[in-house]
Amino acid sequence: MENPFGFQVKPEIKNGGEFVYIECTPAEHLQGWANILHGGILSTLLDEAITYVGISTFNQPAVTAQLEVRFRNPAPTCVKLHVCAERIKVSKRLVEAKAAVTLGDGTLIATGTGKVMPVSESFAPKSP
Numbered sequence: 433m434e435n436p437f438g439f440q441v442k443p444e445i446k447n448g449g450e451f452v453y454i455e456c457t458p459a460e461h462l463q464g465w466a467n468i469l470h471g472g473i474l475s476t477l478l479d480e481a482i483t484y485v486g487i488s489t490f491n492q493p494a495v496t497a498q499l500e501v502r503f504r505n506p507a508p509t510c511v512k513l514h515v516c517a518e519r520i521k522v523s524k525r526l527v528e529a530k531a532a533v534t535l536g537d538g539t540l541i542a543t544g545t546g547k548v549m550p551v552s553e554s555f556a557p558k559s560p
């Protein structure tokens with residue numbers, strides 16, 4: 433489904449999903465307070481990159497089964513963020529990956545690890 437309210441990111445996928453890179457400039461309204469980007473948005477960006485590691489590795493739809501996030505420095509809004517994810521472990525039904533969000537000057541904003549599991553095409557819940 434097209435989602436005009438989504439981040440419209442275009443993940444760059446390398447080596448069959450071993451590495452995923454995303455750029456995103458979250459808008460001002462995504463701040464939590466005091467011009468600081470909301471932590472949930474940072475978690476979403478980490479989740480997005482990690483999920484694409486899973487989708488590209490399994491080459492089929494996949495969902496996040498687990499996500500752990502550490503917020504290291506506040507991020508401003510309206511600034512380009514760089515999100516890099518890397519596969520760390522693959523088993524039959526689980527891909528583990530780590531990811532980091534950084535600013536253009538290399539400042540580390542957030543890191544995360546996640547587990548992604550493949551699902552069938554019919555996984556999505558039906559709309560009520």
Ligand SMILES: CCCCCCCCCCCCCC(=O)SCCNC(=O)CCNC(=O)[C@H](O)C(C)(C)COP(=O)(O)OP(=O)(O)OC[C@H]1O[C@@H](n2cnc3c(N)ncnc32)[C@H](O)[C@@H]1OP(=O)(O)O
Pocket residue numbers: 479480483484487492493494495496497498525526547549551
């Ligand atoms: C091609 C399509 C392209 C589309 C592009 C769009 C890109 C969009 C990108 C957007 C990105 C956004 C991304 C999103 O927002 S994805 C949306 C957010 N995520 C979800 O909605 C997922 C919800 N959860 C589930 O549906 C199920 O729980 C899943 C499918 C994950 C597993 O349900 P299932 O019924 O299959 O499994 P089970 O729970 O019975 O467990 C069975 C076994 O599996 C192992 N196991 C399970 N969990 C873990 C774990 N955490 N660590 C370690 N192991 C784990 C374990 O051995 C366990 O056995 P036991 O230990 O219980 O004995």
